[in-house]
Amino acid sequence: MTGLVGGEAPGGRGGAATGASAPYIAPGATLGVIGGGQLGRMFVHAAQSMGYRTAVLDPDPLSPAGLVAHEHIRAAYLDPLALDRLGERCAAITTEFENVPAAALATLAQRRPVAPSAAAVSVCQDRLAEKAAFARSGVACAPHAAISTPRDVERAADALLPGILKTARLGYDGKGQRSVADRAGLAQAFAALGSAPCVLEKRLPLAAEISVVVARNANGEGVHLPVQDNVHVDGILAVTRVPARAHIADATQAEAVALATTLAEALDYVGVLCVEFFVLADGSLVANEMAPRPHNSGHYSIDACDLSQFELQVRAMTGAPLFAPRLHSPCVMLNLLGDLWNGATAPDWRDVLTLPGAHLHLYGKEEARPGRKMGHLTITAASAVDAEARAADAARRLGLAATAGFAATGLAPPIGLAAI
Ligand SMILES: Nc1ncnc2c1ncn2[C@@H]1O[C@H](COP(=O)(O)OP(=O)(O)O)[C@@H](O)[C@H]1O
Ligand SMILES: [Mg+2]
Numbered sequence: 427m428t429g430l431v432g433g434e435a436p437g438g439r440g441g442a443a444t445g446a447s448a449p450y451i452a453p454g455a456t457l458g459v460i461g462g463g464q465l466g467r468m469f470v471h472a473a474q475s476m477g478y479r480t481a482v483l484d485p486d487p488l489s490p491a492g493l494v495a496h497e498h499i500r501a502a503y504l505d506p507l508a509l510d511r512l513g514e515r516c517a518a519i520t521t522e523f524e525n526v527p528a529a530a531l532a533t534l535a536q537r538r539p540v541a542p543s544a545a546a547v548s549v550c551q552d553r554l555a556e557k558a559a560f561a562r563s564g565v566a567c568a569p570h571a572a573i574s575t576p577r578d579v580e581r582a583a584d585a586l587l588p589g590i591l592k593t594a595r596l597g598y599d600g601k602g603q604r605s606v607a608d609r610a611g612l613a614q615a616f617a618a619l620g621s622a623p624c625v626l627e628k629r630l631p632l633a634a635e636i637s638v639v640v641a642r643n644a645n646g647e648g649v650h651l652p653v654q655d656n657v658h659v660d661g662i663l664a665v666t667r668v669p670a671r672a673h674i675a676d677a678t679q680a681e682a683v684a685l686a687t688t689l690a691e692a693l694d695y696v697g698v699l700c701v702e703f704f705v706l707a708d709g710s711l712v713a714n715e716m717a718p719r720p721h722n723s724g725h726y727s728i729d730a731c732d733l734s735q736f737e738l739q740v741r742a743m744t745g746a747p748l749f750a751p752r753l754h755s756p757c758v759m760l761n762l763l764g765d766l767w768n769g770a771t772a773p774d775w776r777d778v779l780t781l782p783g784a785h786l787h788l789y790g791k792e793e794a795r796p797g798r799k800m801g802h803l804t805i806t807a808a809s810a811v812d813a814e815a816r817a818a819d820a821a822r823r824l825g826l827a828a829t830a831g832f833a834a835t836g837l838a839p840p841i842g843l844a845a846i
Pocket of ligand 1: 568590592597598599600601627628629630631632635658661662702714715
């Protein structure tokens with residue numbers, strides 16, 4: 427059952443193997459990551475706990491991953507000296523964000539194994555290239571059109587409105603997007619986005635959103651995490667539940683896994699890949715976007731699975747064997763955005779940490795800004811019902827339940843929760 431456990435990707439193990447076994451990089455070696463955000467930080471934690479040394483390339487002296495790595499190379503991503511040092515130090519290199527210049531990965535790949543490849547990352551960097559990759563693999567995506575000129579604005583099909591105009595590159599957490607009701611709104615949004623190359627997507631009626639994290643190594647072995655049931659508020663992930671709620675059928679989840687696996691194989695992907703899907707009212711799936719890295723919706727795997735997405739990243743890039751992660755505890759993950767901070771004052775962690783199964787992760791970011799991902803809280807429990815009730819309680823204690831848009835998360839106020 428895909429909802430409760432992860433698994434071996436359909437046709438995964440050995441499915442795309444070339445016969446030759448990729449070299450294995452043993453603990454003790456240094457693993458490099460380009461990008462120093464929270465995903466890099468959690469990758470560093472996983473790599474270090476497995477006995478690897480770590481190096482992070484990020485220009486920010488206070489980058490969350492740079493703060494915890496053995497070595498922090500503080501330089502721009504395309505700095506030739508920095509890339510040279512990373513290549514010299516590291517036995518293999520990965521990335522933690524999709525906007526790393528593909529040229530940096532290509533340069534490093536001349537010298538060391540780089541996972542994912544520059545080619546795979548560049549597909550995920552551009553929404554149009556990504557949608558073309560979906561189409562090549564027979565994976566449905568939202569009706570859309572490229573909008574690069576005022577003429578494209580005039581010519582866009584009426585059927586795409588109301589829609590969402592998204593910059594083709596560099597968008598994240600709902601940034602670089604505008605909701606557009608009509609053609610006048612489209613023209614305004616295009617101007618507001620600096621007339622950058624964009625894609626106009628039809629706004630779809632979403633019954634749910636799910637995502638699948640798959641991992642694949644150079645031998646073509648593939649596994650996946652259990653399917654994530656995600657709720658976004660204002661374009662930013664707010665809550666992830668695993669297992670997915672009952673309205674997301676097992677068959678829908680199995681299909682999402684199969685599609686994500688197909689995409690990873692089509693890209694000859696090595697590393698961790700997350701594919702986000704919209705679920706429509708009839709249960710059909712529409713691929714939204716792909717991330718060539720661990721994903722916010724997969725953070726729960728640290729506390730609720732016997733193999734996390736970050737350990738999968740380490741295993742995939744080092745040529746270590748992969749096994750199918752198993753969900754050992756139903757869970758709910760709450761994202762902790764800067765909105766929860768009152769100026770420099772953080773929420774009362776002690777209060778929320780009294781809840782059994784509460785796992786707090788803070789990313790070491792100094793400044794709390796609205797919408798900024800500061801950390802996450804995963805609540806694990808013996809049952810999904812308990813995880814849900816405790817997560818609702820945690821949301822209340824954190825002040826999250828009082829924030830705008832919280833009702834959309836479906837986290838009901840705790841009633842009848844066992845006294846703790
Ligand atoms: N075509 C669409 N129809 C309906 N909702 C959408 C559409 N595109 C995006 N959204 C909503 O906005 C969220 C963020 O959009 P996404 O394209 O994933 O951008 P980002 O790169 O910022 O994550 C989605 O998770 C979904 O909730
Ligand atoms: Mg997204």
